Amino acid sequence: MTIWQARQMKVNALFRSVFFILSVLKMEPVLAQPLQVTRILILKSLHTMYLYAGKQVVESYPVALGWNPVGRKIESGDGRTPEGSYIIDGRNAHSHYDLSLRISYPNLADQARARRFNVNPGGGIYIHGIGYDPSVMQRARSMKNWTAGCIAVTNAQIHQIWSLVPLGTPVTIRP
Numbered sequence: 688m689t690i691w692q693a694r695q696m697k698v699n700a701l702f703r704s705v706f707f708i709l710s711v712l713k714m715e716p717v718l719a720q721p722l723q724v725t726r727i728l729i730l731k732s733l734h735t736m737y738l739y740a741g742k743q744v745v746e747s748y749p750v751a752l753g754w755n756p757v758g759r760k761i762e763s764g765d766g767r768t769p770e771g772s773y774i775i776d777g778r779n780a781h782s783h784y785d786l787s788l789r790i791s792y793p794n795l796a797d798q799a800r801a802r803r804f805n806v807n808p809g810g811g812i813y814i815h816g817i818g819y820d821p822s823v824m825q826r827a828r829s830m831k832n833w834t835a836g837c838i839a840v841t842n843a844q845i846h847q848i849w850s851l852v853p854l855g856t857p858v859t860i861r862p
Contacts, residue, residue, distance in 0.1 A: 724851045727775070727814075727858045729838055731756055731768060734831070736814070736838060738851060746851070748844050751827065753836035757862075760792070760836055762801060763809030768836050768860065771796060775814075775856040778849070784823070785816030785842045786849045790858055814838045814858075816845035 722745060728737040731752055738746040755766030769792045777789030793801065793808040801808035815837055817827040826833045833839070838860075840848065 722851060723853060724856055727852065727856060729768075729858070729860045731770070731860065731862055736840070738848070746847070748840050748848070751830070751834060751839040752832045753834050754830070754832050756832045759800070760797070760809065760812075761804060762806035764835075765809075766835060768834070768838060769793070769797060769812055770860050770862055773858045773860070775852055775854055775858060778854065779813070782813070782815055782818070783820070784813070784818040784837075784839070784845075786845045787813040787815035787837075788849065788852060789813050790838075790860075809836065812836055812838075814840070814845070814848065816840060816842040818842070 722740055724738045724745065725741055726739045728739065729735070729750065730737075734750050734752065736748045736750045737744050738748075752768040753760070753766045756768055758767055759771075760767040760769040769790075771792075771794055773791040773794060775788045776791040779787045779789065790812045792810060792812040797808050817824055817839060819842075827839065
């Protein structure tokens with residue numbers, strides 16, 4: 688075999704490999720299973736929300752909390768973000784804050800605590816974006832904790848979270 692024939696064989700093998708790869712790339716893609724979040728953990732002291740699929744953290748986000756974030760929420764209007772175990776029990780695609788996921792606050796323990804103090808525990812706690820109202824956007828930029836007790840992320844982040852988190856997802860909020 689001549690040097691020319693050996694080079695020609697290498698070139699032919701290279702072309703066959705390239706054509707094989709191109710034919711493989713034209714195949715229908717195998718669709719991966721869509722990611723589904725199985726639980727949410729919010730650590731107030733770290734201002735961070737973690738999304739889990741099984742035991743693995745798949746996303747994390749910095750969050751803004753209520754304007755008075757230290758301690759458990761006790762009553763309506765206290766500016767605190769609740770602490771405890773909840774679920775995502777509602778979705779609002781027309782929220783003032785872009786999209787929002789409702790957290791099942793108050794749970795039974797929260798209700799009992801409010802009864803002990805003879806106060807209204809409040810409600811309407813959400814994971815939400817910042818929306819498009821200029822005054823809210825300004826407040827969100829200028830303050831680390833600006834909500835009335837909700838958990839806020841950017842509008843882009845709430846769109847991602849919305850797509851990953853189904854109704855019934857457990858939510859744990861810790862100090």
